[in-house]
Amino acid sequence: METVKKVFSYKKVRMETTFRRALLITALAMLILAIGIFITLVAESIPSLKFLGVKYLWGTTWDPVSNNYGALPFLLGTLLTSVLALIISVPFSYAIAIYLGEYNTQGWLSGLLKNIVELVAAVPSVIYGFWALVVIVPIVRNIETKLGVPPYGVGIFSASLILAIMIIPYAASLGRELIRLVPSSLKEAAYSLGATRYEVLRDVVLPYTRSGLLAGLLLSFGRALGETMAVTMVIGNTSILPNSIFSPGNTMASVIANEFTEADRTVYLSALIELGLVLFIVTVIINIIGKAIIKRFSHE
Amino acid sequence: MSNMKNVVGYRIRKSKTIEGLIVLFAFLITLPLLAIIYYVLKTGISKLSWGFLMNIPKPVGEIGGGIANALMGSLLIVLVASILAVPIGIFCGIYLSENKNSRVSYFSRLAVDVLQGTPSIVIGIVIYFWMVKPSGSFSALSGSVALAIMMLPIIIRSTEETLKLLPDTLKEAGLAIGLPYHKVILRVIVPCGMSGILSGIIRAVARIAGETAPLLFTAFGNPYITTNVLRPMQSLPLLIFNYATSPYDEWHDLAWGASLILLLWVLILNITTKLITRKWKIQL
Numbered sequence: 001m002e003t004v005k006k007v008f009s010y011k012k013v014r015m016e017t018t019f020r021r022a023l024l025i026t027a028l029a030m031l032i033l034a035i036g037i038f039i040t041l042v043a044e045s046i047p048s049l050k051f052l053g054v055k056y057l058w059g060t061t062w063d064p065v066s067n068n069y070g071a072l073p074f075l076l077g078t079l080l081t082s083v084l085a086l087i088i089s090v091p092f093s094y095a096i097a098i099y100l101g102e103y104n105t106q107g108w109l110s111g112l113l114k115n116i117v118e119l120v121a122a123v124p125s126v127i128y129g130f131w132a133l134v135v136i137v138p139i140v141r142n143i144e145t146k147l148g149v150p151p152y153g154v155g156i157f158s159a160s161l162i163l164a165i166m167i168i169p170y171a172a173s174l175g176r177e178l179i180r181l182v183p184s185s186l187k188e189a190a191y192s193l194g195a196t197r198y199e200v201l202r203d204v205v206l207p208y209t210r211s212g213l214l215a216g217l218l219l220s221f222g223r224a225l226g227e228t229m230a231v232t233m234v235i236g237n238t239s240i241l242p243n244s245i246f247s248p249g250n251t252m253a254s255v256i257a258n259e260f261t262e263a264d265r266t267v268y269l270s271a272l273i274e275l276g277l278v279l280f281i282v283t284v285i286i287n288i289i290g291k292a293i294i295k296r297f298s299h300e
Numbered sequence: 301m302s303n304m305k306n307v308v309g310y311r312i313r314k315s316k317t318i319e320g321l322i323v324l325f326a327f328l329i330t331l332p333l334l335a336i337i338y339y340v341l342k343t344g345i346s347k348l349s350w351g352f353l354m355n356i357p358k359p360v361g362e363i364g365g366g367i368a369n370a371l372m373g374s375l376l377i378v379l380v381a382s383i384l385a386v387p388i389g390i391f392c393g394i395y396l397s398e399n400k401n402s403r404v405s406y407f408s409r410l411a412v413d414v415l416q417g418t419p420s421i422v423i424g425i426v427i428y429f430w431m432v433k434p435s436g437s438f439s440a441l442s443g444s445v446a447l448a449i450m451m452l453p454i455i456i457r458s459t460e461e462t463l464k465l466l467p468d469t470l471k472e473a474g475l476a477i478g479l480p481y482h483k484v485i486l487r488v489i490v491p492c493g494m495s496g497i498l499s500g501i502i503r504a505v506a507r508i509a510g511e512t513a514p515l516l517f518t519a520f521g522n523p524y525i526t527t528n529v530l531r532p533m534q535s536l537p538l539l540i541f542n543y544a545t546s547p548y549d550e551w552h553d554l555a556w557g558a559s560l561i562l563l564l565w566v567l568i569l570n571i572t573t574k575l576i577t578r579k580w581k582i583q584l
Contacts, residue, residue, distance in 0.1 A: 012480055019482035023395040026388050027408040030456070033449065034411035037418065037426045044429055095325030103319065113326060115574070120333050122570045124510020126537045127559050130544040131336050165332045172329075196315035226419025228513040229537075233545060253421045253513070260425065260517055276425045280418060287417030288410070 041277040048270035056271065057278075062239040062255075064263070069271045073241045075278075077156060077249035081231060082224035084160035084245060085167060086217065093168045093220070094213075097175025102205055103197075105180070121169035129233030132162040137234060144246055154236035155248040162230050171220040174294070178212040179205060181298060215293035222286035226279060228253040252279045337563070343553075344560030352557055356525055357539075360548050367558045369525045370539040373440065374562075376527065377519055377535055378509055380444035385451035386501055392452070393459025393497070394485060400464075416453035423449050424514035432518060440526075440533035443519030447511060451504035458500025462493040499576045506569035510562055512537035536562045 048056065052069055059070020096117060104110040133154075140161070141153035182205050190200045206213075236248025237258055250258075252275045263269040351366055358365030392408065399405045423446050431442035470492060474484035490497070515521075520532040521542060536558050543555035 016480045016482055019485070023391055023398070024404065026391040027395040027399075027404055029388065030392055030408050030411040030415065030452070031404075033452075034414040036430075037415075037422070040426045040429050041422070044425075091325050092329055095322045096329060098322050099326040103322065113329075116330050116333055118570065118574075119567065120329060122506060122566050123333070123336060124512070124537060124562055124566060126510060126512045126540045126544075127336065127340065127563060130540060130555060130559060131339055133544060135335065135339060165329075168329055196311050198315035198318040199311070201318075222417060226417075226421070228419065228421045229541060233541070253419060256421050256425065257513060257516055260428075261520075273425060276422045280422045283417050283419055284414050287413060291413055 038280065041273060041280055045270050045274035045277050047266050048274045051267050052271060052274075056274065060241050064259070064265075064268045067265075067267070069267070071252075071271070071275060071278075073239055074250050074252045074255050074275060077235070077242055078225055078251040078253070078279075080156050080242060080245060080249070081159045081163055081235070081251055082221055084156070085163035085224050086221055088160060088164035089168045089171060089220070090217070092164075093171035093175060096168070096172035097179055097213075098201065098205075100172070101176040101179030102182075102201065117169045117172055120165065121173075125166065125227060125230040126233075128162050128166060129230035132158060132230060132234045136161055140246075147246075149244065149246045152236060152246070152248050154234050155246050156235065156242055157245050159231045159235040159251070160245070162234060163224050163227055166227060166230060167220045167223050170223055171216050174216040174219065175209075175213055178209045178216065178294070178297065181212075182208045209297075212294055212297040215290045215297070218286055218293075219290040222283045222290065225286070226253060226283050228257050232257045252276075340556065340559050340563050343556040347553055347557030348560065353561075357523060357551075357554060360550060363550070365550075365554065367536070367539060367554060367561070369522060370534040370536045370558060371561065372525055372527070373519070373522070373533040374509070374535040374537075376529065377440050377443050377447065377515070377533060378505060380441065380529060381447035381451060381508060382501070382505060384444060385448035385455060385504065388448075389452050389455030389501075389504075390459050390490070390497060393456045394463065394490070396456065396460040397463035398485075412453045412456050415449060416457075419513075420446075420450060420511055421513040421516075424517045427514065428517040435530070437530070438518060438520035438532040440519050440529040440531065443515045443533070443535070444529070446514035446518050447508040450508050450511065450514065454504040454507060455497075455500050458503070459493070459497050462496025462500070463489060465496075466492050495576055495579070499573045502569055502573045502576070506566050506573065509566050509569065510537050512541050516541075536565075 048069070052059075056069055056071055057075065058072050059068075060072045061068050061070050062073055063069075096113065100110050100114060137153040137158055140155070140158045141151045144151040144153070186204050186208065187200050190204045195203065231251055232254035235250060235254055237250055237254060238248040239250050239255065242249040256272050256276055260269070260272055263272055351364060353366055353371060354368050355364065355366035356369045357367065392412075396405050396408060427442050427446040427449075431445060432438055435442075466489060470488055471484055474488045475481070479487070515535055515538050519535055519538065521538045522532045522534045526533055540555045540558050540562065543551035543558070546552070
């Protein structure tokens with residue numbers, strides 16, 4: 001009896017329950033964290049929701065000095081930079097995905113490219129921003145002079161360029177995984193009918209992966225929306241409505257980064273937080289939809 | 301007959317051309333990477349010296365000065381963030397792999413996805429209201445908490461994915477000889493998945509080492525060396541951001557030197573992850 005008691009001591013049983021409980025608590029903590037972020041953002045943007053109302057989102061002037069707040073310049077700036085970055089990045093990310101997933105899946109050359117892509121993803125965004133400021137901006141200024149538009153250098157176009165480089169690795173690695181999932185029996189059937197490599201790609205691989213690749217684009221778009229530092233450094237930080245892709249502007253993330261610590265009035269601060277709330281909701285929705293599509297695709 | 305040959309030839313040529321284009325576009329990504337590494341090396345290497353690493357920045361106009369405050373701050377902020385995120389991340393990962401189909405797991409996974417997708421600047425705002433505003437001062441600790449939140453999804457995911465791959469027989473063997481549950485997990489399961497968990501942790505550190513946005517409203521920056529985590533603290537990415545956007549050439553030079561150090565740090569962490577995953581042949 002004594003030994004049995006020793007083996008099944010209450011202490012050990014308690015230890016086990018404590019451990020199980022600790023695991024559960026950490027899992028619940030993630031839930032609380034995510035909900036807490038949402039609640040905090042909503043609570044802190046109440047003043048702006050109250051005083052500025054819904055029309056805040058399509059107001060065109062942002063002038064905190066005269067208490068005039070409109071978020072449209074930032075919404076438009078974010079949309080323009082992200083869409084432009086996506087368009088610029090697509091040929092490159094698809095090429096990498098196709099090369100690594102279909103044309104050359106093994107061997108040192110594809111290993112090398114894979115490592116390079118991972119390094120591109122590893123470079124901190126503040127270094128991208130700094131480099132873009134010194135190297136890309138003068139180039140863009142030259143282009144602008146030749147095109148006859150005001151040569152700011154900084155602006156939406158420069159921001160899109162650097163953003164495109166930053167999202168290529170993400171889209172490429174997602175695409176590679178998806179292209180690898182194409183059943184080889186399908187490809188072999190096409191080859192046996194005499195299809196060339198390009199025809200297999202066009203008529204088998206791409207149609208098969210279409211929904212997944214679109215979801216990959218969506219996820220990269222979500223990435224681009226929230227990227228802050230590199231964009232802040234080269235976009236020019238002007239809170240007026242952009243009238244071309246070369247004009248300086250501001251994105252939601254960059255205006256928060258620039259003005260958050262200077263915002264001295266409740267409504268001003270709250271208006272910035274409301275931008276953060278919009279950014280949070282949009283990226284969360286994009287992420288959940290994108291991941292759901294990819295999950296369904298890879299389970300099929 | 302010759303017409304037929306022409307069609308086939310045309311199709312083959314087209315296929316070759318497209319393949320060439322794909323290879324070309326795929327390898328063009330090398331250019332910006334090489335350009336950035338070359339530029340940072342070229343401008344940064346001349347700044348590197350013992351004094352650069354050991355001194356704090358001097359006021360504008362004086363020659364010399366270094367980034368000791370940022371180096372120290374970065375190490376400390378990242379260390380504290382790791383201490384916070386690693387145990388919680390591993391525990392949550394264990395829970396998710398142990399309870400694959402429970403309702404809590406479903407929502408917890410969703411929450412992890414949400415955290416992973418949350419823009420870093422938003423995390424900065426939220427931590428500002430959770431920690432900086434109540435305490436009345438910017439602090440390194442709040443910066444660490446913000447970075448820890450960014451580390452969590454990476455650690456949780458890699459822990460979960462690694463542990464999922466382990467055969468159930470391992471756990472059953474442990475339980476069969478009468479080990480309590482927590483010992484089976486901590487002494488059998490976790491050591492078996494150590495390499496995957498470790499590479500997840502290093503990837504998480506590499507990911508946050510260069511993060512600037514969540515530190516803007518939390519750690520804030522500080523021109524002096526401090527080890528008090530309740531006070532504002534400088535970090536490498538913050539220093540680069542502040543000095544790169546300043547109008548002074550001396551500060552730009554400091555920022556280039558700091559960029560080189562940060563780039564080396566991040567690249568070394570990435571290569572370490574690579575070596576670990578290769579040594580243990582993990583598929584991530």
